[in-house]
Ligand SMILES: Cc1ncc(C[n+]2csc(CCOP(=O)(O)OP(=O)(O)O)c2C)c(N)n1
C-alpha cells in the first residue's frame with residue numbers, strides 16, 4: 275500500500291455537519307454497567323443557517339441503511355425544543371439527552387432561555403446554534419448582528435454565560451476537539467448543563483477528510499466519585515454530636531439513584547428528611563422520616579424541624595433561596611452543615627463540611643460510619659406528630675370542607691381539589707410536571723410522591739412555558755408512564771405550540787390547564803408586598819378607569835388547544851374532573867395530547883408553609899399598602915441568617931517540627 279492509499283483508507287470525506295451527525299450517533303453513556311445511546315435524537319427547526327448543512331446531514335442519516343441513526347424531530351419553537359430535551363434528560367437521570375439544531379439569528383437566540391434553564395438545573399443538553407458565515411464573504415447576511423466595535427461578535431456569543439461548555443467551529447480542524455470537549459461536559463455529573471457548539475452556516479457545508487476513528491463508538495462513563503474516608507469520618511463525628519439532625523434532599527439524590535441508600539440511612543438513624551423541589555420524592559410518601567417539602571413552599575413539619583436542627587445534612591442540593599426560605603429556615607444558634615455533593619461548588623455552601631462525592635456512595639459510606647447512632651425517641655415522636663398534623667392539612671386541601679366549596683362560583687374548583695384529584699387518580703408511577711405559577715409551590719407542599727421518577731417540577735429557572743414541551747420529553751423518555759403537565763393559563767399562553775409537535779409524533783401527554791384568568795401566584799405575591807395585584811389579571815382595559823380592571827377577557831383556551839389538534843375535555847365540577855382524568859388515562863398510548871381544561875378560584879389558598887421568601891419591598895412609597903408591607907418585610911429580614919458557622923471539624927494533631 276502506498277503512503278497515499280494508507281492516507282485515504284484512514285480518512286473519510288464528509289461535511290462538518292455530516293461529521294457532527296455521524297459522531298453524535300456513535301456516542302454512548304454508561305453507569306453501573308448499563309450502556310445507552312447518549313443522544314436519543316436531534317430536535318430542530320430549519321432556516322438558511324442549517325437547512326443545507328445540518329439539515330442535509332440529518333436527511334442523509336435518516337435515509338441511510340444501518341443502525342447509526344440520529345432521529346430527527348421537527349419542533350415548533352426553539353426554546354421549546356430545549357425544554358423537551360431537558361425534560362427527557364431529567365427523566366433519564368441525565369444519562370441520555372437530545373441535540374438541538376437552530377438556524378442563524380432568532381432561531382438560535384430562541385434557545386437562550388432553554389440554555390439558561392438547562393445550566394441552572396444541571397441538566398445536559400447539546401445546543402447547535404448556527405452562525406453567520408465564518409468567511410464573512412457575503413456579510414452582513416440576513417439576521418446577522420453587526421457590532422462596529424468587534425467584527426467577530428455574533429448573537430451566539432450570548433450562549434457563553436449560559437453554557438457549561440462553548441465552542442465555535444470556524445474551521446473543520448476544530449471540530450474533533452469541540453465534540454470531545456462537549457461530550458466530556460455533558461457526561462460529567464458535576465459540570466453538566468447546556469453545552470453549545472456554534473456552527474457557522476458555511477462551515478457546516480464544508481467538506482473535510484476526517485480520521486475514521488473520530489466516528490468509532492465511544493462510551494462515556496458517568497462517574498460516581500467516592501468520598502474521602504476522612505471526610506466521611508468528620509461528617510459522622512459531627513452528626514453523632516447532633517441532637518436534632520435533619521437531611522435536606524436535593525436533585526442529586528435522584529440523579530445518582532441514591533433513594534435506596536437514603537432510605538437505608540434514615541431507617542438506621544431515624545434522621546428526618548425535607549426535600550427541595552428537585553429532591554422531592556427522595557423518600558416515598560408514608561416513610562416515617564419523610565417530612566416532604568422544605569423551605570418557602572415547604573410543609574410545616576419539615577420547616578418546624580429545620581428551625582430546630584443543629585446539624586443539617588444537604589445531599590445533592592444547590593441550596594436555592596426557596597429551599598432555605600431565603601436563609602430563615604435554620605434558626606438553631608450553632609446550626610452546622612454537612613454538604614454531600616458531586617460538585618465542590620455546591621458542597622462548600624453555607625460554610626458546610628464538604629463531602630465531594632456521588633450521593634449514593636457517600637450515603638452508603640456515612641450509614642456505615644454512623645453504625646450504632648440513632649436519634650432519640652422524643653425526636654421520632656416529634657416527627658410523627660408534625661407529619662400527622664400536616665397530612666391532615668393536605669387532606670382538607672384535597673377535599674375542602676363545604677364552607678369552602680359553598681363559596682365557590684358555579685363551575686369553579688379549588689386548585690387543591692384539582693391537585694388532589696390528579697394525585698389520587700393517577701397511577702403511582704405517573705409523572706406530575708410543572709414549572710411556574712402558583713402550582714409548583716402547591717404541588718411541592720401537597721403532592722404525595724409514590725415513585726422515585728414521579729415528580730418533575732422545574733424550579734431552578736421556573737420558566738413559564740416549560741410545561742407542555744417538557745412533558746413531551748418525559749413521555750419520550752418513558753412510555754410506560756403517563757405524564758400530567760400542570761399548567762396555568764399564563765404558562766400555557768407562553769408555549770402552547772408544542773401540542774402540535776405532540777400531535778405530529780403521536781405522543782400522549784396529559785395537560786391539565788388551570789384557568790384562573792391571570793397570575794394567581796404573582797397576584798398574591800404582589801398583594802402581600804403591598805403592590806395590590808397590579809397588572810397580574812387578564813382583563814380588558816376599563817373604559818372609565820383606563821386601567822386593566824375591566825371584564826375578564828373572552829379567551830377560550832380549550833378552543834385554542836383543540837385548534838392545535840389536542841383532544842380537549844372541559845370540566846366544571848369535581849365529578850367531571852374525575853371522569854376526565856379517567857378518560858385521559860384510557861386515551862390510547864399513541865393518541866397524542868389530551869388537554870383537561872378546568873377553571874379554579876384563585877382566592878382559595880393552599881395550607882400555609884409557616885415560611886418566607888425574600889422579595890424586597892420599596893423602602894419609601896406613596897401607598898399605605900406598600901408602607902405596611904415594608905414594615906412586615908423588616909420583621910422577616912431580622913430572621914435572616916448568614917449561615918457561616920464553622921463546622922468545628924477537629925484539627926489534625928500538630929505535626930512534629
Ligand atoms: C418566562 C417567565 N416569565 C415570567 C415569569 C414570572 N412569573 C412567575 S409565575 C407567573 C404567572 C404565572 O401565571 P399562570 O401560569 O397563569 O399561573 P398562576 O400563577 O395563575 O397559577 C409569572 C409571570 C416566569 N416565571 N417565567
Ligand SMILES: [Mg+2]
Nearest residue numbers: 762763764792
Ligand atoms: Mg393563571
